[in-house]
Amino acid sequence: MMMQRKGLVVALTAATLGAAVGPAMGSEGNGDSPLGNSPIRLVIPFGPGGGSDMTARVLTATAPEFCGPRIDVVSMSGAAGLEAVNYVMNAESDGHTLLVTDYGPIVTSGYVDDVEWSHDDWDPVMLFTEWLPTVYTRADHDIDSIEDWVAQLEAEPNSVTFAHAAPLGIVHLPLILFEMETGLENRHIPTSGGGETRSMVMGGHVDLGMTLPASIAAEVENGTLKALGTFADERADVLPDVPTFKEAGYDVSLPAWLMIFAKDDVPQETKAFLQDCFMEALATPTAVSMSDRTNAGIDPRGMEASADLYRNTVEVVGNILREIGEID
Amino acid sequence: MLEALTDALSLALDPSVLMFVALGILLGITLGAIPGLSGDMAIALLLPTVFYLEPASALGLLVGIYKGGMFGGSISGITFGVPGTPGAAATTIDGYQAKLKGKPNRALHTALYSSVAGDTSSDLILIFIALPLAAVALKFGPVEFFALYAFSLLLISALTRGQLAKGVAACALGILLSMIGRDPIGGSLRMTFGMPELAGGLSLIPVLVGIFAVSELIVQVSKAWAAKSRAIVEDAKEKSKMFSDYDAAADKLPFRDFLKLWKATAIGTGTGTLIGALPGAGSSLAAFISYGLAHRFSRNGDEFGKGSMEGVASAEAGNSATSGSTLIPLFAFGIPGSATAALFGAAFILMGMSPGPTMVRDHSDVIYALFIILIYANLVNLLMGKVLLPYYSKMSMVQPRILLPIVFCLAIFGTYAAGNSLIDVWVLLGAGLLGVVLRLYGFPLAPLILGFIVGPGAERALRQSLLIGGEWSYLFSSPIAIGFYATALGLILLFTLLLRNKA
Amino acid sequence: MSSMLRNPLRYQDFYVGLVLIALAAAGLLDIAYGNWRIGQTMGPEAFPQVAYIAILMAGVLVSTNACIGQHDSRQEDIVSVLVTGVIMVSGGVLLFLLVGRLGFTVTLASALIAGSSLLTREPLRHWKTTILLPILAAVVMYFLFVQLIRVPLASGWLF
Numbered sequence: 001m002m003m004q005r006k007g008l009v010v011a012l013t014a015a016t017l018g019a020a021v022g023p024a025m026g027s028e029g030n031g032d033s034p035l036g037n038s039p040i041r042l043v044i045p046f047g048p049g050g051g052s053d054m055t056a057r058v059l060t061a062t063a064p065e066f067c068g069p070r071i072d073v074v075s076m077s078g079a080a081g082l083e084a085v086n087y088v089m090n091a092e093s094d095g096h097t098l099l100v101t102d103y104g105p106i107v108t109s110g111y112v113d114d115v116e117w118s119h120d121d122w123d124p125v126m127l128f129t130e131w132l133p134t135v136y137t138r139a140d141h142d143i144d145s146i147e148d149w150v151a152q153l154e155a156e157p158n159s160v161t162f163a164h165a166a167p168l169g170i171v172h173l174p175l176i177l178f179e180m181e182t183g184l185e186n187r188h189i190p191t192s193g194g195g196e197t198r199s200m201v202m203g204g205h206v207d208l209g210m211t212l213p214a215s216i217a218a219e220v221e222n223g224t225l226k227a228l229g230t231f232a233d234e235r236a237d238v239l240p241d242v243p244t245f246k247e248a249g250y251d252v253s254l255p256a257w258l259m260i261f262a263k264d265d266v267p268q269e270t271k272a273f274l275q276d277c278f279m280e281a282l283a284t285p286t287a288v289s290m291s292d293r294t295n296a297g298i299d300p301r302g303m304e305a306s307a308d309l310y311r312n313t314v315e316v317v318g319n320i321l322r323e324i325g326e327i328d
Numbered sequence: 329m330l331e332a333l334t335d336a337l338s339l340a341l342d343p344s345v346l347m348f349v350a351l352g353i354l355l356g357i358t359l360g361a362i363p364g365l366s367g368d369m370a371i372a373l374l375l376p377t378v379f380y381l382e383p384a385s386a387l388g389l390l391v392g393i394y395k396g397g398m399f400g401g402s403i404s405g406i407t408f409g410v411p412g413t414p415g416a417a418a419t420t421i422d423g424y425q426a427k428l429k430g431k432p433n434r435a436l437h438t439a440l441y442s443s444v445a446g447d448t449s450s451d452l453i454l455i456f457i458a459l460p461l462a463a464v465a466l467k468f469g470p471v472e473f474f475a476l477y478a479f480s481l482l483l484i485s486a487l488t489r490g491q492l493a494k495g496v497a498a499c500a501l502g503i504l505l506s507m508i509g510r511d512p513i514g515g516s517l518r519m520t521f522g523m524p525e526l527a528g529g530l531s532l533i534p535v536l537v538g539i540f541a542v543s544e545l546i547v548q549v550s551k552a553w554a555a556k557s558r559a560i561v562e563d564a565k566e567k568s569k570m571f572s573d574y575d576a577a578a579d580k581l582p583f584r585d586f587l588k589l590w591k592a593t594a595i596g597t598g599t600g601t602l603i604g605a606l607p608g609a610g611s612s613l614a615a616f617i618s619y620g621l622a623h624r625f626s627r628n629g630d631e632f633g634k635g636s637m638e639g640v641a642s643a644e645a646g647n648s649a650t651s652g653s654t655l656i657p658l659f660a661f662g663i664p665g666s667a668t669a670a671l672f673g674a675a676f677i678l679m680g681m682s683p684g685p686t687m688v689r690d691h692s693d694v695i696y697a698l699f700i701i702l703i704y705a706n707l708v709n710l711l712m713g714k715v716l717l718p719y720y721s722k723m724s725m726v727q728p729r730i731l732l733p734i735v736f737c738l739a740i741f742g743t744y745a746a747g748n749s750l751i752d753v754w755v756l757l758g759a760g761l762l763g764v765v766l767r768l769y770g771f772p773l774a775p776l777i778l779g780f781i782v783g784p785g786a787e788r789a790l791r792q793s794l795l796i797g798g799e800w801s802y803l804f805s806s807p808i809a810i811g812f813y814a815t816a817l818g819l820i821l822l823f824t825l826l827l828r829n830k831a
Numbered sequence: 832m833s834s835m836l837r838n839p840l841r842y843q844d845f846y847v848g849l850v851l852i853a854l855a856a857a858g859l860l861d862i863a864y865g866n867w868r869i870g871q872t873m874g875p876e877a878f879p880q881v882a883y884i885a886i887l888m889a890g891v892l893v894s895t896n897a898c899i900g901q902h903d904s905r906q907e908d909i910v911s912v913l914v915t916g917v918i919m920v921s922g923g924v925l926l927f928l929l930v931g932r933l934g935f936t937v938t939l940a941s942a943l944i945a946g947s948s949l950l951t952r953e954p955l956r957h958w959k960t961t962i963l964l965p966i967l968a969a970v971v972m973y974f975l976f977v978q979l980i981r982v983p984l985a986s987g988w989l990f
Contacts, residue, residue, distance in 0.1 A: 076747070161796050203467060550908065
């Protein structure tokens, strides 16, 4: 008797939890779209709560209305992102399992890791946004600008310590590119992530750091941090006073980007449909306000523009890796 | 400011907010109690709700989940020997032993009270001393962190019964396991034996749950099998009995008895608060260091590892005391010091606030409401705990033959759910076998986990220091670092002398 | 002095120490001749090296302790525990692989029923606990993992 009652209590609790939490899981879509009813999975090769997760969730909230089925964000950070990529690669080519990533797990990984796919196996469906790597330092540091930095290194090579997350990651490669271009050398101090980089810069343990604008926009505004330069073609929207390295005279630009990828053997009509319904969703006022609130800076681009950017990045990254001897 | 405070009070004490806090705590305790799942996961899943809820309600929910999760992990640890969350690993050492001796209720209540005590102190410190403490935390660079990690390796002796050599070997093995994967400085692959699956290294949850819990489950299953095969017990007793003999009346914790544990709880609280404020250190490290220090300063040191309530109190206080302080770097600088802080940071961003010092200034009503919620959530946690614990105690005494398969499957799927990673499952099972082998040949498990947690941080801090400073003497360039080394040396000398005196 | 020395080969810990020494030796050899990248000041092989050396010294200590009589006692049931371990781990692997084929709830319920039955004397007599409860538990876990948390299972097996 006791056991049956216990079972009932357990079942009721589960049902209540499910009911309470269910609606938060994303809205059900309408049934008559070419994509059918089964959910679309946006797989991100990173842990939950980060920039990619937050940006992808904008689609979770707004896109079902236009695309049809429910959209889920699945975070798979295993094997440094390789598991996520493989998961999408091994899924059906019906456009329901898509990869949302920056160039690390797909471009860099494709070069340096032992993987069974190549860069041509992936087709961008659309681009969410570009992330512009930005060099910064603490407010009271001697170095005030790109020129100061270069001058210091020319006077005393290797005298500047530069913290960055993840060797060969998206905030490290631009530094390498800059050093290749100018012949200058910094001391690279790899860290475990943007948070550690910022602690080390603010605590005065290293001179400079590199990160993405959204994480330091508030600090730059209130004067705690100084941003020196951005590795992009144009200035970052949230850091309008920070020059690009191009403006300073160095032809160095290596933006990171967040794109949605499908396997290249997914039918073209499906990819086109996905592109259209996602871009429609991102143009809605809800999406725009979500993007603003989270500083996601969503500025979508379609398939062709994304594909150009993708191929360009593949080439640039390949050159860097070859130059430093990581690959032959 | 007074106006902001009154606004905050009306925001925070709204009945709907209270309801969300309670719901959050219930969710947190339940999910935290399942091995592999944690409050962090629930927070990540429920982040989208932040868009649809009022700020105070959303914060109430998330805070509730967080606090519930911290305590929930130790429920599973005490009742099943399976730490539900990494932070509960140290609590499990003595908590599970207590349950095996028929005192799960006592252990659970000790854990609850010390958890609430640690949590509340940590929250008060967040509210009143966040900024100065944050300034100290910023002074911790690679040199200071390495000194801290080196200091914590001293704990091997506190965590080892029996031959110290085996404890050292276990710790070294843990360090080696943590080195599998990509070298954090150079990027090259280490010890992956040609398997790309290992490029990301081994994650903490599968290793922890595997080494501690799966190995324990295996041992218990083999005991249950042996008991079944031995034709001793009369069938009459075994009818459809679900619960083994358990005398609930004898297993109580009068508040008086808890007060006797004040020293252990205080050590845990202080240590946990300090370590929680350091970005990157982590709640399991805080729990282990608290446990080790309490062991060293306890009059009943021999009881540790055999079901000592001091062991439970210090570990759980240490674990829970990180809860408020982990948010300090986030509030002071916008730097998330832990995965949970990062999730809260994301929640703040979703609510339109940008984490950092401006947050308190620009959104004082919401932030003060948050502080108020943090405090009273502890009370709700205490109340719900008291209501739920008797059920958990009873559940812990369910016969092993029924319980073990369920907990085993929960451990597997919980671990899978934690990272959506198939590799984690294989690591879990492999670690389980390793844990069994270690147990059988007399090796202590806690030092292995300590080595696994401390290894990556220590290596990174050491190599960063050398890259920045250029030479080994740089390690002694900081007064904080020297302080740690001196204290470590002092403790070693002190206890060697004490041992000599005893002999 | 000679009374302190026992015949080490009789004691398990002696062999345990030897295994540790062998492990450390293998590791150090791998570092010496394997494919390790060079680093500045301190390379990627340094920390593992220290760990291996620690294991080596620990192994020596454990073996010598066995010689002078300080050792841990032998556990009675090593073989049975190890066998149980291997069976359970294989079961876990099988469980996970089958979930993709046969569906979550069915596989889980079967596994739990099998587990409880194996550990219970006269499982059919106690069907309430060996069959009904496992099914209930499987259903609850289904709600938890598949509906609530939505873990990605089934298609797309990796590696």
